[in-house]
Amino acid sequence: MAEDLRAWARVDLARLAANYRAVAASCAVPLMPVVKADAYGHGADRVGRVLESLGAPMLAVAYHEEGVALRRAGIRVPILVLTGCFGGQEQAFADHGLTPVVSTPATAQGALAAGRTLGRPLPVHLKVDTGMGRLGLAPDDVVAEAERLGASGLVELVGLTTHLSSADEDAEVTERQLDVFDEVLARLAARGIRPRLVHVAHSAGLSHLRPTHTLARPGLLLYGLKPRPLSPAIDVSPVMTVAARIALVKDVPPGAAISYGGRWVARRPSRIATVCLGYADGVPRTRGMIEEGAFSVAGRRAPVAGTVCMDLVMLDVTEVPGASEGGEAVLFGDDPTAWDVGGWAGTNAWEVLTRVGPRVPRVYVGDAEAPA
DSSP states (O other), rough: OOTTTEEEEEEHHHHHHHHHHHHHHOOOOOOOBBHHHHHTTTHHHHHHHHHHHTTOOEEEEEHHHHHHHHHHTTTTOEEEETTTOTTOOOHHHHHEEEEEEEOHHHHHHHHHHHHHHHTEEEEEEBBOOOOOOOSOOOGGGHHHHHHHHHHSEEEEEEEOOOOOOOTTTOHHHHHHHHHHHHHHHHHHHHHOOOEEEEEETTTTTGOOOOOOOBBBOGGEEEOOOOOOOSSOSSOOOOOOOEEEEEEEEEEEEETTTSGGOEEEEEEEEEEEEEEEOOGGTTOSSSSHHHOOOOETTTTEEEEBOOOOOOOOOEEEEEOOOOOOOOEEEEEEESSSOOOHHHHHTTTTTTHHHSSTTTTEEEEEEEEESOOO
């Protein structure tokens, strides 16, 4: 990394490409990569362009402003907006060719308004709530809503979707959701409505693909991390490594208290490294991080020493002879992984990735065009 950086998130585009190819090779249907939340913190513009160049036929985001940003970055493939079109957003959908998901009465009205603004039928996907309890139409309401939207002449129903609540935890619950979804598909078909883009599977859901599915929408796997505890058997590698410079290494005597509240006290003569990364950058400020957390320094794990500060964190490098000022301390990457950090913080890898703050510059490396 550049010598002038105090911290960085190294994003390996070659690994991203290899992950995409591995997931695509294992999947019987095309992939619609999920690049919401700034591509899980990796940088949606760069990640989106790589995925488009690799042949991804569509991309998915959560909110319309994310789709607009991708269009401004030059991305031309269809972009699905998972939360749909709300009132006042219809011009953006029309101007930027975004495809909304209809999952509520408000997003149905928004889609109709966008189609009216566009001046021709706007492609839309309908979402069914099969058990997530979040967004989505009740299964018994889908046929009537599909017919109502189709009769308007303002939208074209091209997709049907749902969201799996427990694919990484409970296969039985997942199969029940899929059964409900297939029943809705059959009811639509009985009325002559056959959406061509039928998608359910996120990363964990790839283990539950059915013949009725024509598309999948992985996220976490593309960024090199497997859902836990249940995940498809696909080999991937972490794309992002978050690291920072060591600003100071100093010796402290037994009894020395470190950081706010003196929650860490040296039990022996110790060496403490102060690292230029804090909770404003995404280092969890939790008791678990204090008690169990560690960074990688010079190839060894160095435990967190004391409360994580906004801009800095201290590490116990007594057992790390290679620790030196100006050296690198890794929060997560290959080791520790984002799952390790999530475990220490009482959360998951998704949150760890997306918590990396904007003042940590993304540094892109690797040749995304190189074969896996």
